[in-house]
Amino acid sequence: MPAAAATSSTIFGLSTEIIGIWVAALLTLAIYSFLYADNPVYKVAEHIFVGISAAYGAVILYYQALLPKLVKPLIIPLIDRVWHPELADATSPRYTLLVPMFLGLLIFSRFVPKYDWLSRWPIAFVMGLYAGLSIPRSVQEIILKQMHGTMLPLLPRGANGGYDFLTGFSNLLLVMGVICTLAYFYFSARHEGLLGRVSRVGVWFLMVAFGAGFGNTVMARISLLIGRVQFLLYDWLPTIGIHLGGPGMG
Amino acid sequence: MIGQKAKRMLFLISVTALLMGLIVSNAVAQQPPPPESGAEAEVKWFDPEHTNVLVVVVLYSAIVIFCIYYARRREMYIRPIAGLEAVNDAIGRATEMGRPILYVSGLSGISDIATITSMLILGHLAKRTAAYETPLIVPCNDPLVMTAEREIVHQAYTEAGKPDAYEPDNIYFITDSQFGYTAAVDGIMVREKPAAIFFMGYFYAEALILAETGNMTGAIQIAGTDADTQLPFFITACDYTLMGEELYAASAYLSRNPLLLAQLKGQDMGKVLLGAAIIIGVTLATVCTFVAPDIIEMFLSWFKV
Numbered sequence: 001m002p003a004a005a006a007t008s009s010t011i012f013g014l015s016t017e018i019i020g021i022w023v024a025a026l027l028t029l030a031i032y033s034f035l036y037a038d039n040p041v042y043k044v045a046e047h048i049f050v051g052i053s054a055a056y057g058a059v060i061l062y063y064q065a066l067l068p069k070l071v072k073p074l075i076i077p078l079i080d081r082v083w084h085p086e087l088a089d090a091t092s093p094r095y096t097l098l099v100p101m102f103l104g105l106l107i108f109s110r111f112v113p114k115y116d117w118l119s120r121w122p123i124a125f126v127m128g129l130y131a132g133l134s135i136p137r138s139v140q141e142i143i144l145k146q147m148h149g150t151m152l153p154l155l156p157r158g159a160n161g162g163y164d165f166l167t168g169f170s171n172l173l174l175v176m177g178v179i180c181t182l183a184y185f186y187f188s189a190r191h192e193g194l195l196g197r198v199s200r201v202g203v204w205f206l207m208v209a210f211g212a213g214f215g216n217t218v219m220a221r222i223s224l225l226i227g228r229v230q231f232l233l234y235d236w237l238p239t240i241g242i243h244l245g246g247p248g249m250g
Numbered sequence: 251m252i253g254q255k256a257k258r259m260l261f262l263i264s265v266t267a268l269l270m271g272l273i274v275s276n277a278v279a280q281q282p283p284p285p286e287s288g289a290e291a292e293v294k295w296f297d298p299e300h301t302n303v304l305v306v307v308v309l310y311s312a313i314v315i316f317c318i319y320y321a322r323r324r325e326m327y328i329r330p331i332a333g334l335e336a337v338n339d340a341i342g343r344a345t346e347m348g349r350p351i352l353y354v355s356g357l358s359g360i361s362d363i364a365t366i367t368s369m370l371i372l373g374h375l376a377k378r379t380a381a382y383e384t385p386l387i388v389p390c391n392d393p394l395v396m397t398a399e400r401e402i403v404h405q406a407y408t409e410a411g412k413p414d415a416y417e418p419d420n421i422y423f424i425t426d427s428q429f430g431y432t433a434a435v436d437g438i439m440v441r442e443k444p445a446a447i448f449f450m451g452y453f454y455a456e457a458l459i460l461a462e463t464g465n466m467t468g469a470i471q472i473a474g475t476d477a478d479t480q481l482p483f484f485i486t487a488c489d490y491t492l493m494g495e496e497l498y499a500a501s502a503y504l505s506r507n508p509l510l511l512a513q514l515k516g517q518d519m520g521k522v523l524l525g526a527a528i529i530i531g532v533t534l535a536t537v538c539t540f541v542a543p544d545i546i547e548m549f550l551s552w553f554k555v
Binding site: 031034038042043045046049050052053054056057107110117119120121123124125126127128129130131132133134135136137139140143144145147148150151152153154155156157171175178179182183185186187188189190191206209210211213214217221 | 259260266267268269272274275303307327328359360363394397427431433434436482485494496515517518525527528529535538539550554
């Protein structure tokens, strides 16, 4: 800590790094206080979180989208052309960007009740465009690639030229799982008789997959919790003179 | 209320944008030559390498068009979906208790299929809540989704004959930050105490946090998502869960609109074809291991992307 403190700036004699740790630790505890019940401390943390993230999102949107994609290629060259025509090397504005800019501005027509219907145009455009973009991608990724991966031999040959029964069994399970799960998602017939039995097997396959996914994700979440607890124990506690050892800044 | 002329205009804009999207996605899929080769990028309208994608899209479109034609003549059956059967119970419960309904449409943008489906479900739900004048709270994490959802709910209230009951302030933007949004929705759940909570759309790591908090408040919870990694959490913490395709079927199921039912029938026929192709592929792969490995290679290469 001393080396870090020496390099960081200070406010009221406290290193900004220490202040940062305290803010993070208090906000962490405030958010975790929700586990007991909703309380004023949680409300404060929640409102800080929402306010800061909304503002941060707006700034990011400006710097990562508006500035490089609209302001720099269109607005600034346009202003230069109108107000500073003497600048011979001024880049020419990309007038094609006027179309998306106009569509974007139409969203704000909601604030004028007489013309609020215009705000539907950009929404219709965005939905249509993304549907068009996603159709070929979905066909490739969700249908063709999955089908290609499922068409496996049930009696494959191993590296030594003999039959690999274990891989064959694994392939059979995979193919059965896919067919039975597809049957479960068949909506236009009653799930009775053969279809009912096959779809029930499909549900078992789904539940086994979900169980594995649940366990895997819970492990990842526990590791996130461990990270937060480690921060409190090994980064925050040392700032109030309690040293537990182990990982962290101290 | 949207007039016929406005509907036609919106349809035209959507279809134009859809075609633009299809063309652009094909152009993006074509890899430009490496800069060191000195060759100029050739712009082609059609990439022959993606013929298989075109065949699937055309085949599927033909099936859906056939089903729409077929739906005009005969009534179509859809098997019961428990999660959707419970929607009316959830609305009834909220009305009887005099508490609001909370609708969370996921964290994806307006371009996501799950979000579009979620908005369609919201429209049907809003029509029913309008009839009973049950408050409907919709916190959003995307400004465009919020704008579209306000339009949809307003339309639903107008169609239900209750335009004055529509509260635009109940559909609001919170933040686009994942956990900022989650913290706020958790707060809404414990403060507003909704009788029913709907999670419909695409969810990420916040799914369990939201569903657990809703569970603690005692609300009846109905979830629907195509995010396979989050489905286990909804299944454990919610009363009913729509899994993947069930979410897409929800809109047709709730509205019983012949056009949507025909689409669903088309999807089902597509699934039968997929299943048949897989069985043929597996049979060929197994048989050709012994006799002619080249044939299966040729067959499988058609599915390569």
